[in-house]
Amino acid sequence: MLGRWVEFEFDCLPLRTITRLDVPLDASPNYEAFVLRVKAALAKHGTYNTYYLHRARCVFHLTNDPDRGRVEFHVEGVVMTGEKDLKTKAVDLTVTLGEETCDWLNEPAVEFLAESVKHSIAVEFDRYIQAGDLTQTEKRLEKIQRQIEEGDGFQAMYL
Numbered sequence: 001m002l003g004r005w006v007e008f009e010f011d012c013l014p015l016r017t018i019t020r021l022d023v024p025l026d027a028s029p030n031y032e033a034f035v036l037r038v039k040a041a042l043a044k045h046g047t048y049n050t051y052y053l054h055r056a057r058c059v060f061h062l063t064n065d066p067d068r069g070r071v072e073f074h075v076e077g078v079v080m081t082g083e084k085d086l087k088t089k090a091v092d093l094t095v096t097l098g099e100e101t102c103d104w105l106n107e108p109a110v111e112f113l114a115e116s117v118k119h120s121i122a123v124e125f126d127r128y129i130q131a132g133d134l135t136q137t138e139k140r141l142e143k144i145q146r147q148i149e150e151g152d153g154f155q156a157m158y159l
Contacts, residue, residue, distance in 0.1 A: 008124040010056035010075070013038070016047040041078045045092065049081045051125075053093070058117045062102060071105065072098040073117050079125050086129060088122040 021039050023032045034054065041052055056075035063069030077093035095114045 005061050006120050007059040007061075008056070008120060010053045010121075010124075012128070013052040013054065015042055015045070015050040015052055015078070018042065018047070037076065041092075045078050045080060049083065049085055049089075051079045051081070053077060053079055053121070053125075056121075057098065058095075058120055060113055060116070067101055068103075070099075070101045071110075071113055072100065073114060074098045075117060075121065079121065081125075081129065088125045088129075091118050091121055091125075093118055093121065 015038075018038065021035070021042070023035045027035070038052055041050070054076050057072055058075055059070060059072045061070055074096050075093055077091065079088055080090045080092070081087060082089045095117045097110055097114070
């Protein structure tokens, strides 16, 4: 834990992989709500170079003792990358305060840290991209480019 002031973990759903948006009849209320949030994200941001982060948490360590000075946020929302999927371009996230072990935490500090979560996510998602298999992304982009060149130049919305 030495030298690790921000912890971040998340599940990532590339929005381009979603093929169905219907909620199963036997879905739990939590799962139904999740599907509806993903559906709203798709409607707002589309599928091209967009990723839905869920079950995400960001923890700031303000001291070297996790029992004093730890602030945890829960995060869900969309990360958008640049044209070649190499760098985070923007985030659209819901950030809520989770647990904290910080007696001196006040509302302005929570707001500052919640904004800092968004910047932390951009940094971590860039690291996630770099650690991933970029050749798969490059192949996908080449395939799309070939389809555009071989067709009439129009590529359907929400690839």
